[in-house]
Amino acid sequence: MPILANTQYKKGLGPYVPELEEMMAGIPRPDKTEFNALANLETRSLINQLPETLTTLILVGVETHICIYQTAIGALERGLVPWVVADGVSSRTKNNYDLGLSRLAALGAVVGPSEMIIYELLGRAGTPEFKAMLPHIV
Template identity: 40%
Template sequence: MATRLLQRVNAKQTALFVCDLQEKFRNNIKYFPEIVQVTKRLIQASTALDIPIIATEQYPKGLGHLVPELGIKELNIPVYAKNCFSMCANDIMTDLEKRQVHEIILCGIEAHVCIYQTCLDLLNRGYVVHVVADACSSRSMTDRIVALKTLQQAGAFLTTSESMILGLVGGSDHPKFKEVQKIIMESAPDTGLLAHL
């Protein structure tokens, strides 16, 4: 399959997917605190720009709930429980269709399982998918890096959190630019990608 031509993200038709950043994974996922911190920046920017946010929990009965640092409860972000790996459950996809979303910003864990399967499902349904590399991880760096490279080959756009956040505002003339600029004033933490990409 040919890689899609690069294109700018369109904030008016975009949603943020936050995948399975749950308590049970805290001590097993590479760079987990940093991934959470970067994801929180994406959540803050999306909230400021009125971009819909959808979050999932994989088998919450056994794996716990999303980590509180994300601020999901305080922001009243809808959280969907799931047992399948992909986030593309019927109720989530119905929600997207109602909002006329055509592009997805994807972050969370694990890169080679739930992120991977969600991304492929979204691509197969015709969505443009932006995988935020510094906001996705796995238990092993090998799985993480191979998954990111494979998803890029499949047609997803690999990006970074800061590039995505600034892409959503498009320029300093955006009315919310100063608010969003504060979110990224301090550089995102190192999530271990430099030696692998």
Template identity: 40%
Template sequence: FFPQVVAVAARVLQGCRVLGVPVVVTEQHPRVLGPTVPELGAQDLPKHPKTCFSMVVPAVEAELRARPHLSAAILCGIETQACVLQTALDLLERGLDVHVVVDACSSRS
């Protein structure tokens, strides 16, 4: 299912670009697990490395503070049971509406 998940996530990313929606990309321990796949089409975007489940790391928190007008987040990613879930909970705790694109998420469990 991975190619389908990446294809849907790439379409979400394209839509965000067209609509001017800010995009934040994180990578889970990229030196060990590898970089974001090129098929996503995010090569030109900065990637914030992380070693915890949530993507709400200091660099991302700084981006959120720089955009106080943001009221919602759209999440795509892998390891849904850990990374996407913890990110959703952290963003909800910060008062954002969270939307998870289920067809752009995957999990090993």
């Protein structure tokens, strides 16, 4: 599964926390100032290089009601299905988080917990992929 990430104005807001930096070695991470990641030329170029059969974007990050929201709307406008991982996004306030998720769901984004998307991607038990993922979800 292709993975890419963004930083939001790294010069002013700083890098990822060290734990994420280590896990994301080798993953493309364009820096952006746009709230909609798909409005960023480098990010859009990376998305355009993905196979046309990939039609879903799984979104995690901050802030739910700003960058996640605007990126999901950008995905919908491009005919992509944004899946917003509810326990993988946050906002500075619970109200902004809740309103962001409810607005996204109303506009057609899929909103659900990480466990739901994991099981949807796995499709069935008993596979090597399922066995590899099991320690992370039990």
